[in-house]
Amino acid sequence: xxxxxxxxxxxxxxxxxxxxxxxxxxxxxxxxxxxxxxxxxxxxxxxxxxxxxxxxxxxxxxxxxxxxxxxxxxxxxxxxxxxxxxxxxxxxxxxxxxxxxxxxxxxxxxxxxxxxxxxxxxxxxxxxxxxxxxxxxxxxxxxxxxxxxxxxx
Numbered sequence: 001x002x003x004x005x006x007x008x009x010x011x012x013x014x015x016x017x018x019x020x021x022x023x024x025x026x027x028x029x030x031x032x033x034x035x036x037x038x039x040x041x042x043x044x045x046x047x048x049x050x051x052x053x054x055x056x057x058x059x060x061x062x063x064x065x066x067x068x069x070x071x072x073x074x075x076x077x078x079x080x081x082x083x084x085x086x087x088x089x090x091x092x093x094x095x096x097x098x099x100x101x102x103x104x105x106x107x108x109x110x111x112x113x114x115x116x117x118x119x120x121x122x123x124x125x126x127x128x129x130x131x132x133x134x135x136x137x138x139x140x141x142x143x144x145x146x147x148x149x150x151x152x153x
Contacts, residue, residue: 013043017082020148021046024081031074034067038078044112046078052104063100065135072108072124072137079110080120080141081148087120090142096135098128105129110139118143 021041025031031048034056040047050071058064073092080087100106110124120141126134 013083016084016149017041017043020081020084021078023149024078028074028077030070034070036071036074039107041078041082043082044079044115046075046082046110047107048075048078049105049107052100052102052106054102057102060099061102063102063104063106065094065096068096068100068106068126068135069094069137071106072110072126072135073139075108075110076122076124076137076139076141079112079122079124080139083115084148084151085143086146086148087141087143090119090140092137092139094135094137098132098134100126100128100134106134108137 036050052063056067114121124137
């Protein structure tokens with residue numbers, strides 16, 4: 001990147017968040033395979049959606065919790081990498097509050113609560129198309145060094 005592009009990114013956190021999010025999502029074959037879409041990203045925020053397919057149902061014929069977790073975890077990942085600093089999940093807890101059903105459209109909204117040094121805390125809500133709360137995830141992040149999109153001078 002040119003020096004001007006480097007400064008442009010630093011001057012515009014929203015543009016940097018979009019570029020980092022698009023780059024990460026483009027490499028995220030797992031999320032793509034589950035039908036996830038990146039709907040919106042801002043610094044410290046991401047919203048993603050996923051349709052519940054028949055092959056995502058568990059023995060109760062509701063969405064397997066692992067897929068709900070995966071959606072919430074993907075939104076968490078994009079939110080905590082939205083500052084273009086490589087960041088990984090250090091731990092997550094999830095509460096399942098209502099079932100996801102076949103053909104539901106689930107939306108995960110990840111919101112940065114705290115970012116202090118290398119550690120962040122993010123809350124993620126997962127809702128269905130009717131706005132019903134399906135799950136809540138809290139994730140703790142750890143910055144590992146380097147940038148999502150290297151910005152060479």
